């Protein structure tokens with residue numbers, strides 16, 4: 026098998042190391058969505074809901 | 087690595103179901119931790135659940151959205167979407183492979199010796215219909231005369247709810263047994279169906295019916311942590327096809343929405359180092375760089 030020259034190998038490694046920006050954009054968008062949810066006071070509503078047993082949800086009642 | 091993954095699954099299952107006072111209190115956990123989102127599908131009416139289930143919470147918010155808006159509250163699901171969106175942006179369906187109690191239960195069931203079958207790929211689209219139909223649109227638009235909807239997925243389909251909450255609650259509260267009706271039997275049949283199917287096929291509910299898996303699948307191309315294929319190293323030997331619990335052919339579809347990043351293909355199958363774990367496109371394994379430097383120096 027032919028050996029890959031070191032310089033070429035390093036280049037291919039560098040190319041592979043290109044940082045993807047899109048995940049950070051998506052993450053930032055959802056962080057804002059999360060913060061907007063917190064500002065509207067939704068966590069307290071979620072907490073209230075999760076303290077109640079939803080009987081019809083679990084198939085009873 | 088596989089053993090490590092099992093431990094992570096077990097620890098997270100215990101953390102999200104860590105309230106063991108329920109045999110005494112005879113009710114569910116009602117503490118402050120319930121504002122924390124469970125990353126995987128875990129019914130929050132389960133007596134031991136310490137966190138809220140994002141699919142259950144989202145439906146409840148959709149169900150009462152008119153009432154909330156009329157009373158001046160903007161409870162439209164932003165907090166819940168934000169929580170699972172942040173988790174999804176980081177990990178996507180890696181949550182399914184590492185942090186979902188119901189996925190873990192299905193994996194355990196699949197270990198029961200029996201003849202094993204595949205799951206037809208076409209069925210995977212059904213879970214998107216469950217997400218957009220039963221979790222979002224039906225609870226939002228099919229409403230009673232009082233403007234209230236119903237949590238369609240929890241009420242008519244979710245097998246995790248029956249297993250983790252419905253059955254345990256019947257044991258904890260015998261007085262509820264008299265109220266059982268067709269709703270419960272319908273869900274019981276669905277649950278038994280998925281239990282048997284999980285023995286015969288790998289993770290059928292995750293592949294076919296889970297709305298949370300469908301949500302995380304939307305991040306398959308944009309998640310921060312993912313497996314990546316080095317095409318130059320891949321010999322097309324197809325060894326990765328044979329170990330995948332989700333029926334993914336990784337070398338043909340490295341961004342497959344079904345991949346749960348269990349890493350079986352990377353650790354158990356690929357002998358050519360063609361699959362690596364990457365964060366934002368940067369492979370975590372740097373051996374190539376090190377080797378290249380060594381060879382130069």
Ligand code: SF4
Pocket residue numbers: 125126127181182183186187188189190291292293296297298299300
């Ligand atoms: S698909 Fe659903 S049930 Fe399966 S592991 Fe993912 S979140 Fe859990």
Ligand code: SF4
Pocket residue numbers: 313329330331332333334335336344345346347348349350351352
């Ligand atoms: S493609 Fe690989 S990492 Fe993804 S689910 Fe299949 S075996 Fe696991």
